[in-house]
Amino acid sequence: MPERPMGSSGAGQTRRRGAALEDAILRAAADELTEAGFARLTMDKVAIRAGTNKNAIYRRWPNRLTLAIAAYRRLATTVQPPDTGSLRGDVLEWLRQANRYWSSPQGAILRELFAAAGGATELLAQLQEQSGDAAAAPWLTILGRAIARGEASPEALHPRVATVAMTLLRNEFVVRGAPTAPDEVLVEIVDEVYLPLVRGRSAPPA
Amino acid sequence: MPERPMGSSGAGQTRRRGAALEDAILRAAADELTEAGFARLTMDKVAIRAGTNKNAIYRRWPNRLTLAIAAYRRLATTVQPPDTGSLRGDVLEWLRQANRYWSSPQGAILRELFAAAGGATELLAQLQEQSGDAAAAPWLTILGRAIARGEASPEALHPRVATVAMTLLRNEFVVRGAPTAPDEVLVEIVDEVYLPLVRGRSAPPA
DNA sequence: AGATTTACGGTACTGACCGTACCCTATTTG
DNA sequence: CAAATAGGGTACGGTCAGTACCGTAAATCT
Numbered sequence: 001m002p003e004r005p006m007g008s009s010g011a012g013q014t015r016r017r018g019a020a021l022e023d024a025i026l027r028a029a030a031d032e033l034t035e036a037g038f039a040r041l042t043m044d045k046v047a048i049r050a051g052t053n054k055n056a057i058y059r060r061w062p063n064r065l066t067l068a069i070a071a072y073r074r075l076a077t078t079v080q081p082p083d084t085g086s087l088r089g090d091v092l093e094w095l096r097q098a099n100r101y102w103s104s105p106q107g108a109i110l111r112e113l114f115a116a117a118g119g120a121t122e123l124l125a126q127l128q129e130q131s132g133d134a135a136a137a138p139w140l141t142i143l144g145r146a147i148a149r150g151e152a153s154p155e156a157l158h159p160r161v162a163t164v165a166m167t168l169l170r171n172e173f174v175v176r177g178a179p180t181a182p183d184e185v186l187v188e189i190v191d192e193v194y195l196p197l198v199r200g201r202s203a204p205p206a
Numbered sequence: 207m208p209e210r211p212m213g214s215s216g217a218g219q220t221r222r223r224g225a226a227l228e229d230a231i232l233r234a235a236a237d238e239l240t241e242a243g244f245a246r247l248t249m250d251k252v253a254i255r256a257g258t259n260k261n262a263i264y265r266r267w268p269n270r271l272t273l274a275i276a277a278y279r280r281l282a283t284t285v286q287p288p289d290t291g292s293l294r295g296d297v298l299e300w301l302r303q304a305n306r307y308w309s310s311p312q313g314a315i316l317r318e319l320f321a322a323a324g325g326a327t328e329l330l331a332q333l334q335e336q337s338g339d340a341a342a343a344p345w346l347t348i349l350g351r352a353i354a355r356g357e358a359s360p361e362a363l364h365p366r367v368a369t370v371a372m373t374l375l376r377n378e379f380v381v382r383g384a385p386t387a388p389d390e391v392l393v394e395i396v397d398e399v400y401l402p403l404v405r406g407r408s409a410p411p412a
Numbered sequence: 413a414g415a416t417t418t419a420c421g422g423t424a425c426t427g428a429c430c431g432t433a434c435c436c437t438a439t440t441t442g
Numbered sequence: 443c444a445a446a447t448a449g450g451g452t453a454c455g456g457t458c459a460g461t462a463c464c465g466t467a468a469a470t471c472t
Contacts, residue, residue, distance in 0.1 A: 015420060015467050039324075042458060053421055058460070108325070114381070115321040118245075119314070121383040134381070158398050164374070168366070171373050174380055175320070175340070177327040192364050197403050221438050221449060248429060259450055264431070 016052075025050045025057055029071035034105065038068050038112040065116050069126055072113060075106050076130045081138035087146035091194055094142065095169055095186045098133055102173045103180035111173060133170065139163050143198065153200025165194040222258075231256045231263055235277035240311060244274050244318040271322050275332055278319060281312050282336050287344035293352035297400055300348065301375055301392045304339055308379045309386035317379060339376065345369050349404065359406025371400040 016024060028050035032041045043064055047054045061067040079101075082093040101107050110131055117123040128134045139162040146152040156162060168189045172181045222230060234256035238247045249270055253259045267273040285307075288299040307313050316337055323329040334340045345368040352358040362368060374395045378387045 017419060017468065021420075043460080044458075051421095053423085054460080055422090055462095056420060059419080062460095064459070111325060115324045117383070118321045119317055119383045119385070124381065124383040128381070155398075160374070160394055161398055164370070164399060167377050168370070168373060170381065171377060175330065175334070175376065177323070177325045177330040179325070188366055192361075192367055193370060193403065196406070197399065200402070223439065223448060227449075249431080250429075259452085260431080261433095261451090262449060265448080270430075 021050075021052060021056055022060060025052065025060070025067075026071050026074060029067055030074045033068060033071055033109050034075065037109060038065075038116060041068060043067075065113070065120075065123065068116075069113055069123055069130075072109060072127070073130050075109065076132070077106075078132060081141050083145070087142070087149070087151040087198070088190060088195060090142045090146070091165055091190050092186060094138065095165055095189065096183070098166060098169055099181050099183075099186060101133070102170075107173075108179075114174065133166060134163065136163050139166070146198070152198040155200050156198035161197060164197060165189050168193065227256075227258060227262055228266060231258065231266070231273075232277050232280060235273055236280045239274060239277055239315050240281065243315060244322060247274060249273075271319070271326075271329065274322075275319055275329055275336075278315060278333070279336050281315065282338070283312075284338060287347050289351070293348070293355070293357040293404070294396060294401060296348045296352070297371055297396050298392060300344065301371055301395065302389070304372060304375055305387050305389075305392060307339070308376070313379075320380065339372060340369070342369050345372070352404070358404040361406050362404035367403060370403060371395050374399065 025046065029041065029046045032046055032049060036045075041064070043054050043057060046067070047057055050056075057067060061070060079097055082090050082097075084090050084093055102111070110127070113127055114124070117127065136159045140157060140159075143152055143156050143162055147154055147156070169181060169186065172178050172185060231252065235247065235252045238252055238255060242251075247270070249260050249263060252273070253263055256262075263273060267276060285303055288296050288303070290296050290299055308317070316333070319333055320330070323333060342365040346363060346365075349358055349362050349368055353360055353362070375387060375392065378384050378391060
C-alpha cells in the first residue's frame with residue numbers, strides 16, 4: 001500500500017505536472033543560481049531540489065544554459081529611471097543603479113550567463129531584454145526631459161548616442177572583469193564623454 | 207632494442223625538454239585553437255598533437271584556460287594604426303580593421319577566451335594586452351595628428367574619450383554576439399558619436 | 413466508470429574530459 | 443659515472459551533461 005511519499009524533502013503530496021512542476025524547477029534553478037552561481041549549478045542538483053528528476057527538466061529546456069537563463073528571469077528586478085531635475089543628476093544616478101546591480105550577486109550571475117552564452121546571439125538577446133540595462137527607452141526618457149530643459153541637443157535621441165554611457169559602464173564589467181566600478185569612473189563617463197556628447201555641437205552653458 | 211620511435215606523428219627524434227617541448231605544446235595548442243576553437247580544445251588532444259602527454263602540460267600551466275591564453279599569443283597579430291590624412295578616415299579604417307579581426311576565426315577564438323575567462327581579471331588583462339585592441343596608444347597617435355590638423359580638440363586625448371569608438375565596437379561583439387558588425391554601424395559610431403565627441407565643445411567645421 | 417494517452421519519477425548509463433598519481437626512462441648536471 | 447631533473451606511458455578518480463527505459467500517477471476521452 002503505497003502511501004503518499006511526501007518525505008521531508010520538497011516533494012509535494014501529489015505528483016505535480018505542467019505549470020506547477022515547471023514553476024518548481026525554475027524556482028529550484030533560481031535558488032541554485034543565487035547560492036552557487038551558474039558554474040556550479042548542476043542539473044542533478046536542480047532536479048533534486050525541485051523534488052523531481054532530470055527528465056522533467058530536459059523535457060522543457062534543451063540544456064543547462066537555457067534553463068539557467070530562464071531561471072534568471074525570476075531574479076531580474078525592474079527599476080525606474082530617476083528624475084532628479086538635472087541631466088547630470090539623472091545620468092549619474094542611473095549609472096550608479098546599474099553599477100550597484102552589476103556589483104551585486106545577481107549581477108555576478110548575469111555576468112556568468114553572459115560569458116557562458118559565448119556568441120549565442122539568441123541567448124544574449126534574451127538576456128539583454130531580461131536584464132534591461134541595454135534598453136534605450138529609459139535613456140530616451142531622461143534625455144527627453146533634458147532636451148525640454150535645454151540641457152541636451154535633440155540629436156542625442158539617436159539610440160547609439162543615448163545609450164553610450166551604459167555601454168561604457170558595461171564595458172568595465174564585461175571586458176575588464178572588475179567586481180565593481182569606482183564612482184570616479186562613473187563620474188568620468190558622465191563628465192568626459194556623455195554630457196559633452198549629448199549637449200551637442202551647439203554647446204550652451206558652462 | 208628500443209629504436210627511436212619517431213613515428214609519422216610529431217614526436218621528434220630525441221626526447222625534447224624545456225623550451226623545445228614548451229614550444230611544441232604551445233604550437234599544438236594554437237593549432238587546436240584554430241582548428242577546433244577553445245570549447246573543443248582538450249588537453250588530451252593537445253598532448254597527443256604535441257607528441258607528449260598531459261604531464262608535461264600541467265607541469266607548465268595550471269589549467270586548460272591558461273594554456274589556451276598562452277597559446278593564443280601566437281595567433282595574435284599586431285597591426286599599425288592607419289594614416290589616411292583625415293581623422294574620419296583614420297578612425298573608420300582603424301575600426302574596420304578591428305571589425306575584420308573580430309569577425310575572423312582568430313577573433314572568434316578571442317571571444318571564446320574572453321567568455322571563458324569570465325570574471326578572472328588577471329586573465330582578462332592578459333588577453334587585453336595580447337589582443338591590443340583596448341590599447342589607448344594608437345588612438346592617441348591618431349588623435350595627435352588630428353589635433354595638429356585642427357580636426358580634434360586636445361581634450362580628446364583623455365584615454366576614456368580617445369578609445370570610445372573601439373569600446374562601442376567591441377560592445378557589438380561581446381554583448382550582442384554579432385559575428386560581424388555591418389559597416390553602417392561603424393560609420394554610425396564614427397559620425398554620431400566619435401567625431402562629435404572629439405571635436406569638442408568648440409566645434410569648428412561642417 | 414473504464415480505457416487511453418500523456419507526462420513524472422526512479423534509476424541506471426554512456427561518454428567526455430579535467431586533473432592527478434605512479435612508475436619507468438632519457439637527459440642533463442656535477 | 444652518479445645523482446638529480448624532467449619526459450613519457452598509462453591508468454584512474456571524479457564530475458557532469460545528456461540519454462534511455464520502464465513503471466505509474468494524472469489527465470483526457472468515450
